[in-house]
Amino acid sequence: MNRKVALFVPCFVDQVLPQVAIDTLTVLRRIGCEVVFPEDQTCCGQPGFNTGHWEVAAPCAERFVRVFSAYDCIVCPSGSCTGMVKKHYPELLESSSLRDEAVALGQRVFEFAEFLVRVAGVTDLGASFPHRVAYHPSCHSTRELGIYEEPMKLLRAVRDIDLRPLPNEGECCGFGGMFSAKFGMISAAMGDAKAANLEQAGAEYVTTIDPSCLMHLDGVFGATRRKLKTIYLAGILASSGGPAAAAEVSR
């Protein structure tokens, strides 16, 4: 497909998980998209919004609207940040002059897997990933945006992958943004429960469409000395097979 796509890279992905964005870019280019990265973007404002600091979040949201208003199709490797723009901007910017523009913009923002399957109409990326993988249906992608079948379709089309059903898959991994810092002990316990379910599934890798979950889970796996590994969906879709090609999200 010959489509111009603007990458909306979540702040933490940009600064600490660049491989997530690089893999996303790789996959988008593989299907023929012309990808641009508007360099004026910073953060969608979710950290402020979710902690009650709406006065901090609102300028971020307004900035986002100004930076991305020129683009017809915006793709984001994070369900949570996509949800922030689509579901929460209208409320956050209720009294802003940019509110209507924010609502209209929300219609043009797509989560990565959603974009591939629903917009670009692609499920088979020609990837190969010979590993045991469990999909973690992250909260905001699944429940807030209703995206579940899309990543599953993409994963089922991957060659040599051994997809494992995850017990109690819908339960939160415990990240929760600032929750992970404010209530680290609860957050880690939830991560530990998720890890136990992943082990029960016999997975080597956990994948999802919310890299923030993986950032947290990776830390929990490390602290609890588990062998589990994390990989963002695009990392799987971008790989051509073999362990060497599997780019871990934490690297």
Added chain:
Amino acid sequence: MSTASQEFLRKAVVKSSDLEHRALIQRGMASYDAAFSKGKLRFADWEAARTRCSEIKAEGIAHLGQYLTEFERRVLDRGGHVHWAENAAQANDYVVELARARNVKTVVKSKSMVTEEIHLSAALEKTGVTVWETDLGEFIVQLRNEPPYHIVTPAMHLSRQQIADLFREKLGENVEDADPGRLVAAARVALRRAFFSAEMGISGANFLVADSGMVAISTNEGNGRLTTTIPPIHVVVTGIEKVIPRLSDLATLWPMLATSGTGQPITTYSTLIRGARLAGEPDGPKEFHVVLVDNGRTGLLANPETEEVLKCIRCGACLNICPIFRHVGGHTYGTTYPGPIGSVFTPRTAGLNEWGHLSYACSLCTACKGVCPVKIDLPKQLLLGRRDFIAAGNVKPAERVGFAGFRWATASASRFSLLGWMARKAMPIVSALGLSRTALDPMQVWTKYRSPMAMPKQSFRAWWRENANK
């Protein structure tokens, strides 16, 4: 930080790492999950039923004054009494005074969260009245001298063996094999005596039916009917938000409450009470009183943003699905109502500054929103709670500084890049100096419970500049 907030943190640390507690609650919740999933299938259209229940409750709330006075009028017409209590003290005073005037020595109670909220039992006991909780779970936690762990299943945190030990200690009943049937029988012996000696029965209400002036109560053990029929005085203590317009509304609300609460098609006993014994009737109490408790509820009602919270039917579904509840348990909250609904309700009714921290005891997983039978947008309510908590000035200095920095950095791409660069450089240094997880680790809140993040050499935007056009 409020006292309640410190207590929450202290208990959360203990419970989060208590693997025995985790296993016990996971087992209990797994059986609930199975029953609930199956129960939903009995509805021809579960989503439509939720919508209907939401509409019914919203209608009751929208015309709360009208429906309450209609309910009151019908109760009064049949010789009952209705007392409007603005707060806990007024409600307790009324019941205590009634007990004193009628020389009540023993009270039996069926399950009621509102009486827990206003601490009615303590108020009665202070005047020398003996109070018996007759719901088995409530009876158990009363014997342990602790509040209910869960609003529907008050003793779900206890194993059979713990209950057997408790009964041996407190009731002198030796149920060695902790057989559930024998445990129930032991409780029944004690409770039957209480039912027949009590001069007053106190119940809550699941619904107050405006068009017929009836009190609807859902129970599973039959104790509700004994409480409301044997003693000569029956007092209903309930929140004002329980009123619904029509008797026919129960056709949807009753099965919805039962299914959401326990997965049952309908509770074992669904009781409708119109008041005291009428002339010619063979049984029932001689006096009937209804205490309508506000206790902060009109505050929720006055704000269009929060009035939906009053739709709650106290089914417990949001507690059951909440991963935070599942890990910290009901007692950690320190509130009458734990879990998502409690974290919304308590700060709004009992004090934002003291309880506002609870709106943060949530990972915003939004699972509760999907199960609420009356479609309260609980995640949104929690976000609004946070917004109002911050607006009221509850910001710690470090958080204030942090967000000032965040605001400064996110307003410009170059500042943002600079901050990110500093973080990526600082983390490995902290690690190399062996400062990870110490007070000098700026990421201590993260690394205390997780291994430190491996930092990439460069940001995506730096990579983009170098590689994008290659």
